[in-house]
Amino acid sequence: xxxxxxxxxxxxxxxxxxxxxxxxxxxxxxxxxxxxxxxxxxxxxxxxxxxxxxxxxxxxxxxxxxxxxxxxxxxxxxxxxxxxxxxxxxxxxxxxxxxxxxxxxxxxxxxxxxxxxxxxx
Amino acid sequence: xxxxxxxxxxxxxxxxxxxxxxxxxxxxxxxxxxxxxxxxxxxxxxxxxxxxxxxxxxxxxxxxxxxxxxxxxxxxxxxxxxxxxxxxxxxxxxxxxxxxxxxxxxxxxxxxxxxxxxxxxxxxxxxxxxxxxxxxxxxxxxxxxxxxxxxxxxxxxxxxxxxxxxxxx
Numbered sequence: 573x574x575x576x577x578x579x580x581x582x583x584x585x586x587x588x589x590x591x592x593x594x595x596x597x598x599x600x601x602x603x604x605x606x607x608x609x610x611x612x613x614x615x616x617x618x619x620x621x622x623x624x625x626x627x628x629x630x631x632x633x634x635x636x637x638x639x640x641x642x643x644x645x646x647x648x649x650x651x652x653x654x655x656x657x658x659x660x661x662x663x664x665x666x667x668x669x670x671x672x673x674x675x676x677x678x679x680x681x682x683x684x685x686x687x688x689x690x691x692x693x
Numbered sequence: 694x695x696x697x698x699x700x701x702x703x704x705x706x707x708x709x710x711x712x713x714x715x716x717x718x719x720x721x722x723x724x725x726x727x728x729x730x731x732x733x734x735x736x737x738x739x740x741x742x743x744x745x746x747x748x749x750x751x752x753x754x755x756x757x758x759x760x761x762x763x764x765x766x767x768x769x770x771x772x773x774x775x776x777x778x779x780x781x782x783x784x785x786x787x788x789x790x791x792x793x794x795x796x797x798x799x800x801x802x803x804x805x806x807x808x809x810x811x812x813x814x815x816x817x818x819x820x821x822x823x824x825x826x827x828x829x830x831x832x833x834x835x836x837x838x839x840x841x842x843x844x845x846x847x848x849x850x851x852x853x854x855x856x857x858x859x860x861x862x
Contacts, residue, residue: 573751573861574727576828579842580857581733585849587857593707597861601729609704611791615860616808619799629808629858633741633818636856642732658794659705663714670717677718 574600588632591615598645605645606632611658617650624650711789727834737856739819744855746813747776747822749845750804751830751861752783752797769829771844776821779806788830790862803862822852830861 574597577587581603588604591597592615597605608615608628617625628648635646652658665673712723737744754772774780783804785797801807809821826845831837849857 573749573828573830573859575834575837576749576842576845577857577859578729578733579838579846580849580859581735583846583850584735585846585854585857586735586737587859589859589861591861593861594704595706595708596726599708600727601732603732603734611794612707613785613790613792613795613797613862614799614802615862616802616805619796619802622801622807625801625805626808626811629805629812630817632858633746633812633856636737637741639734642734652794656703658791659703661793662705662707662791663710663789665713665717673714673717674719677715677720681719 574602577602586636588635590628590632594645598643601643603642603644604635604639605643606635606648607645608648608650610650610652612662618652724832739855741818741856742816743819745820745822745853746809746818746856746858747849747852747854748804748806748809748825749857749859750783750825750827751788752785752800752803753787753827753829755780755782755784769831771829771841771848772827773824773848774827776806776810776823776825779804785862788862797862803860805858805860809858819855822849822854824848824852 574589577589580587588606589597589602590606592608592610592612594607617628631646631648635644708726715723753769754774779800782798783800797803804825806825809818812818813821826848828841828845831841
């Protein structure tokens with residue numbers, strides 16, 4: 573999506589990315605980025621929370637007007653939950669998951685190999 | 694004193710997390726993420742109250758099993774939907790988001806057409822464009838740059854869009 577932001581901007585259409593994967597967006601490099609420190613999935617606000625969603629979209633529109641330089645990141649003031657436990661969950665690799673992940677990788681490669689052989693046959 | 698001192702950066706690094714996740718599955722070559730030193734920048738030419746706004750999402754239309762299978766096979770393409778009503782649901786199972794911590798049953802949480810319709814009625818933006826757009830999340834940056842991004846640009850030009858809100862899940 574960050575690549576689309578760059579293409580639109582080059583074509584003369586101002587953009588703002590609303591998202592939660594801070595490193596991916598900032599490393600790609602976009603003109604304006606409204607960041608919420610949320611688990612990936614609901615960058616415009618918590619499900620069902622219309623007031624928060626409205627505020628986040630409002631901040632994004634403000635950012636289109638206020639940014640004076642590319643790579644302007646603004647962080648919204650919202651906190652997902654008090655524990656922050658979600659930070660550890662996504663794509664977790666630990667003692668509990670590591671053997672399962674190794675087997676899943678092997679199974680997928682075997683499946684791809686079978687599909688390749690079938691394609692050649 | 695700060696609220697709660699730290700020893701590591703708080704924000705999740707999805708680049709690190711993804712690399713370690715696939716390494717644990719035995720994939721030796723890590724994904725190479727897009728990284729640019731220069732960034733294009735266009736200033737708006739009109740006030741917000743006169744601007745036509747659209748949304749671009751990474752989600753796909755929910756058209757039943759066959760469409761879902763197509764998405765899973767990877768034959769995804771740029772698509773557009775009407776902005777008059779927010780779709781009741783969109784297909785997101787193929788995308789990388791935190792399926793343990795949250796859900797995507799509320800489309801407004803990632804395609805904010807209702808919020809934009811309200812802003813248009815109140816005059817904060819000029820209007821909401823007739824269509825919003827979807828772009829596939831493609832492993833190949835070349836396909837995004839050469840095929841999908843130009844298609845999004847062309848559809849936004851066709852609708853005379855002044856500002857695009859881009860919302861990756």
